[in-house]
Amino acid sequence: MITGERMAAVDANAAALGVPRKQLMESSGHAVAREVRTIVDPGARVVVVAGRGNNGGDAFVAARFLDDYDVTTVLLGRAERIGTDIARENWAALEQAEYETRAVTDSSEFDRDAEGFGLTDADVIVDAMLGTGISGDLREPAATAAGAINETDATVVAVDVPSGFDADGGDHADNGVEADRVVTFHDSKPGLEDLEATVTVADIGIPAAAERFVGPGDVDLARPDGREGRPFIIGGGPYTGAPALAAQAALRGGADLSFVAAPDSVASEIQGYTEDLIVQPYEHDVLRPEVADDLLETAERYDNVVVIGPGLGDAEETLAATQEFLESSTGRVVVDADALAVVPDLETDATLVCTPNRGELARMGGPDTDDLAAAADEIEAFAAELGHVVLAKGANDVITDGERTRISRSGTVGMKVGGTGDTLAGLVAALLEDTEPLEAAAAAAHVNGLAGERLAQRDGHGFVASEVVNELPAVLWGGSDE
Ligand SMILES: NC(=O)C1=CN([C@@H]2O[C@H](COP(=O)(O)OP(=O)(O)OC[C@H]3O[C@@H](n4cnc5c(N)ncnc54)[C@H](O)[C@@H]3O)[C@@H](O)[C@H]2O)[C@H](O)CC1
Ligand SMILES: [K+]
Secondary structure, eight states: OOOHHHHHHHHHHHHHTTOOHHHHHHHHHHHHHHHHHHHSOTTOEEEEEEOSSHHHHHHHHHHHTTTTSEEEEEEESOGGGOSSHHHHHHHHHHHHTTOEEEEEOSHHHHHHTTTTTTOTTOSEEEEESOSTTOOSSOOTTHHHHHHHHHHSOSEEEEESSOTTBOTTTOOBOTTSOOOSEEEEESSOOTTGGGSSSEEEEEOOOOOTHHHHBOOHHHHHHHOOSSSOOOOEEEOOSSOSHHHHHHHHHHHHTTOSOOEEEEEHHHHHHHHHHOTTSEEEEESSSSOOHHHHHHHHHHHHHTTSEEEEOOOSTTOHHHHHHHHHHHHHOOSEEEEEGGGGGGGGGOOOSSEEEEEOOHHHHHHHTSOOOSOTGGGHHHHHHHHHHHTSEEEEOSSSEEEEOSSOEEEEOOOOGGGGSTTHHHHHHHHHHHHTTTSOHHHHHHHHHHHHHHHHHHHHHHHTTOOOHHHHHHHHHHHHHTTOOO
16 A cells, blocks of 8 residues: 555656656556456447546556557647646657547536547546546546546546545545546555455556665655754753754754753853754753753653754663653654663653664664664564664664665765764654654655765765755755655
8 A cells, every 4th residue: 555645756766766757657558558458359449538647648658558449538638738748758659640639628628529529439438637646626627527437338447546536645536537447556545445446456667676765755755845843952961063963954954943952061062053053051961850851841842853862871860861751752752872772661652763873773672783774674673662763874774663664775984974873863853843754764864875975976985974964955955866
């Protein structure tokens, strides 16, 4: 089962792996033609009703695979307004090859002339008006066309989803097409099983890697569409760099404001790094239990995305305070570095994203290995037992919520420089604002690694974490096509 928006991400990942959308469209269209062949014999009358997006593009391909049928392809709209190159190219091929095509420019034509389109004597109608690109109830001329299609006795074959069906939410527009068959691509869509139609899931050659490995489609999904979120970064000890890097990375990753809580002994030093941070000192030199309550109260005031940075090694005090803080948290918390030690025995309603490096993963009870990708199943089982998202950092990062597991292959040996874990933790916090934890962690791991790759291309492996922070926006908004 996959939603429409995740499908778009998988398409983009497939393209980045070398399987372009036009190839997927060819496979999609062929699958639709094969379905038609199971319903009627050659010579039968088939009417394709196509929209101006890739859903229509699929059906232009299908028409090409139905040469031995009496096919008319009807485009709702003008050809020059077809929305994508690959759909337009497939329409042009139909016209060049003198297939029977017709463009309808307004719904009155449809109303007045449903007969004329041969809808009424069609044996099969291919519904290719709208697929996963739909937004809202059917608009004209699709709405009128859907009504005309629903009134015929033809067998209706829907491309990907019946027009009007929302592949993210799973509900179907009241004025949507009632299909007899649905040929959906790659994986079923939530809610299709509730329709009357017979659903065929067509394999269109998308490599499993497009879902397994994090790619540009995942970054597209997690990209903040504006400035939002106010993560709260808690530095647990006297380190000044870690919370500062995490807080700056959160800002670079799209957060509105970034608050840092740090021991008063170092708070002014952290503020000294940059005016962009709002640093709030807490008494004592480390995170102590009596401080935890105040921090909790503060955290509640923010968008409950919190990053707990490194503590003081395994100092009892700090760990007790961290445990107390996490047990009482209810929001989304990125837990990094020494704070991770308390997570295995934690009872909390908070949604944690744990970002262990190899040693921290092993100490938490996860597998102790350099090759995280090879241990992905073990890490998935560990995350399932832990009950939280684990972003295990290594040459390849393994990101898992205990059920779904992704691997990010981005990054470079230069990323081992100190502080890149802090930039990652801050970036996760920024993306957690409006992206689900697994997706936010996967995209952050990928973007952080791509930032390092860009720096390595420019400066070899001598870059430092503060440069990774500054590189994040270019990767997140620069349309990186890695
Ligand atoms: N997932 C895959 O592996 C592949 C999917 N393919 C097909 O691509 C469509 C999605 O195509 P997209 O261009 O994103 O959008 P659509 O064609 O679904 O629709 C866009 C089209 O519709 C208009 N529109 C949007 N909302 C409405 C509305 N409420 N009423 C009327 N018209 C509306 C919008 O203006 C556009 O013109 C997917 O379903 C698959 O069929 C690819 O072929 C490749 C592989
Ligand atoms: K459709």
